[in-house]
Amino acid sequence: MKADFKNKIINGDSLEELKKIPSETFDLVFADPPYNLQLKGELTRPDRSKVSAVNDKWDQFENFKKYDEFTYAWLAECKRVLKKDGAIWVIGSYHNIFRLGTAIQNLGFWILNDVIWNKNNPMPNFRGTRFTNAHETLIWASKSEKSKYTFNYQSLKCLNDDLQMRSNWNLPICSGSERLKKNGKKVHSTQKPESLLHRVLLASSNKDDMILDPFLGSGTTATVAKRLGRNYYGVEKEKNYFKAAEQRLKITKPIEDNYLDTLINNRSKPRIPFGSLVELGIIKPGTNIFDNKKKITARIMADGSIKHEQTEGSIHKVAATILGAESCNGWTYWHCDINGKILPIDYLRQRLISKN
DSSP: OGGGGSSEEEESOHHHHHTTSOSSOEEEEEEOOOOOOOOOSOOBOTTSOBOOOOOOGGGOOSSHHHHHHHHHHHHHHHHHHEEEEEEEEEEEOTTTHHHHHHHHHHTTOEEEEEEEEEESSOOOOTTSSSOOOOEEEEEEEESSTTOOOOOOHHHHHHHTTTSOOOSEEEEOOSOGGGSOEETTEESOTTOOOHHHHHHHHHHHOOTTOEEEESSOTTTHHHHHHHHTTOEEEEEEOOHHHHHHHHHHHHTOOOOOGGGOOOOOOGGGSOOOOHHHHHHTTSSOTTOEEEOTTSOSEEEEOTTSOEEETTEEEOHHHHHHHHHTOSOOOHHHHOEEEETTEEEETHHHHHHHHHHO
16 A cells, blocks of 8 residues: 555645555655745835745635644644654745744654755845845654654765754755746746755655655655655645656656665664773784884783873774874774784774674
């Protein structure tokens, strides 16, 4: 039954289609719901030209009560179809994000982060009556407080030049060739950039995971999911958006499987202290270890510490002292002779892990 929701998009009403999905089908939901912008009249530039703003019927609600009822209904369905360790991302602006956040908490989701998407090239405030609205907010929440949600910490750190990924993301709005147009006009007024979804999916899902987008729009979530080797399912009510998404998916090619592997999180690796190798007799006290050029030598002690001249301590501390650095990965700095080959001592640890 769940296979019926793999790599498909549906032209239909979100709530109606969500109710057809079996419980606990999806690993991740990304939702870009109507913002309920409450625009009054047309927006114009100083030269009196009209601004192409969001004035579509799908974004209009009679009042806040109606919008809240709609919000609780679709969020409750999304929670039901999420697996117990699943998570949801919801994006919005100041018009609706606080109402969404309240509903998310009231429904028992567990908020993990709010993320600010700083737009590198935002639309200016033409009237000069407010600050330029240069960001949108994303809420990331797990299904419950106890959910063991996916977070690819190491991949995000690598994506960010070996710095922890922060909760403010500087990314451009959708423009140029990425922006879908028909007869010179935008197909979708709020098309999200693929770079934003790339980061979201890379952070919080794995290859072959099931990804749901209940407000698919022009298909950004499904497109990026397909490219990253995830399984997608999307629902879109508006026929013209659905057709654009359908066409977009046809020309999207997945990244080759060989290039989809991501870095394993440190917390998912078995933690094996260097002292365990000594205790188990894998490397013996008195053994010399050295740097990769064999210019610096240290000797292993019975308690798993090492000594180099007048310095002693852990494999990491001694290596850092030698290098004059705050820290150093001793597993890769120190080497030893293994059957005539000079290999990092991490080789011994990996061999132990594979045996277990």
